[in-house]
Amino acid sequence: MQLLTLQIDELLSTLQDNNEFSGSVLLAKESKIIFNRGYGFANREHQVMNSTDTKFRIGSITKQFTAMAIMMLVEQGILRVEENLVRFTPSFSYADQITIHHLLTHTSGIPNITQIPNFLEIMKQPATLEKSINLFLNLEPDFKSGSRFQYTNSGYILLAYIIENSTGLSYGEFLKQYIFEPLNMINTGCDDHKEIILHRAQGYEFDSCLVNAAYIDMTLPVGGGNLYSTTGDLFKWDQALYTECLVKKETLEKMFSSYDFGYGYGWFINNNENGRQIHHGGGIVGFKNKITRLVDERVTLIILNNLSTVDVDKLSHEILRIYSLT
Template sequence: MNTLQVGYSQTVETQIDSVLATVFKDNNGPGAVFLVAKEGKPIYRKAFGKANIELDVNMKPDNVFQIGSMTKQFTAVGIMILEEQGKLNVNDTISKYIPDYPNGNNIAIHHLLTHTSGIKDFTKMKSIMSIARKDLTPKDLVDFFKDEPTDFQPGEQFDYNNSGYVVLGYIIEIVSGKAYEDFIEQNIFEKVGMNNSRYASEREIVKDRAYGYHNRGGFINKMNVSLSIPYASGSLMSTVDDMLKWQEAINNNILVANSTIDKVFTKGTLNNGEQFTYGYGWHLKNIEGIPTREHGGSIFGFKSMGVYIPSLDIYVIGFSNCDCHSPTKITREIAVLTINNFN
């Protein structure tokens, strides 16, 4: 890092500190970890608040968080790995893999990836609490929502949908012959060196786990749900450092070819030709007119947000261990600060 960059990064650090201090000023409550990287190198990496309130354990930058819907990035790339291996095609209909799926002849894997399938989002069903604490197989989970009336015909609308990514996880299992958890572990985490990332578990010992909280007029431990329910739409855990490794692996084509990455980061198009701002597992938006790749996550007790700015090679990632503190707005604010310092 040259002298100019050091000066820049010190300015960025002070500015980011002032933004985060306004939100995470309670050192005795749940906290967060934020990392900002430029050209793959961290220029900001700090922790705030407590990783565990009951045991009075301070948060540290290498704590492990549930990342919620940021899981969708891994599911999408998992599908693309299988496509490169010739085991499936994103234009295949899901009936090829799940023959009894209603309307499955009209729903393509592409529709699932882009949230345009019209399948009912199971997290919005009134009966969701009847299964929330049950350990379901992927087939049982798909069976829970597959017979619900569809919201629209495939490709007609973009409507963010967890069910689609559950079906993708099930297809990964059918095609690969491996549990989703094992497939992601072996084909992504191990290859990228994401040694502190995993499928979430409440029972297993997870070193440096951050515990999740709600605020209900005071902090309480998060509600427990079976982690078989968010599944391929939201059940992974990671650290900010591992997520930077992930971002670098995407940039450097460690897992899939550049042509495949181009497909992942192509904005979707509806049947009527209208474009929308989602690719495969990422929102494709912009900040102050500069294109971004971003995604957030929300799961009981945790919220997450990551923003990548390809033109400047800037990555901003924030994890919170209370679903009362969404890092979405702050992460985008930090991205603006960083852009202004380096653009």
């Protein structure tokens, strides 16, 4: 393992020195963490380095927690994945044609909120879930629900609305009470620029030179991309998914089925030469992340990064290549 650690550190140190990576990386085999280190700056103005304690916005990795919350409510008999949206959004013209399953699998046809006009201005404004869903619910669907896959943040924002509508709890309160606290994920939560969040990373991007990332009010992407976390907390999450501490095995199997389009409930599902791979990226202004689970080998790779130009897919592939050769 020492050779593996040295090779990964050499790769990440070189990328750090070239401003091609800034973040934290964790690699684990079964329940043992092999590698967990930070690189680059969490805050460049104050020269604070990234570490294993740094909290990053995880973007669309949020979706797997939203999916888990929905499936917990399904197990409790509060929801059914087959039911349509009439119960929750009766004024939506297509509510009787779209189900919770369609939202979970990105097959609803609802346009992506990030594609609506003036989104770059809209994202700077505070929003309630009702306000957010009203931005896209009155739009014409891009296709008939269930006919094809089209990745959309809108569906997961709507799922967060359904969670709140069904439980009387806020999205953040539900996740904290039923997922984060049971798993002792004390470094994970809903991002809010007003709160003092210790060890929170600043996001960066390139605009002819390195600059602070554009501002987004994190009340807008609730359910689709509003969480922050650390590598250690996401490893706790990964380990829990091998158990029945949150939901039953049968429910997990439903979440990790590909449903013909290579996407389950909050996860991309691939079968390749390395066996079954369950993964998801997470990009939001100034951040680009990825979690990869090689479930047959019980190998986990978590990349959290606060530099939006980093190719996390390429980096993930390279680290797993190094792992496979050592």
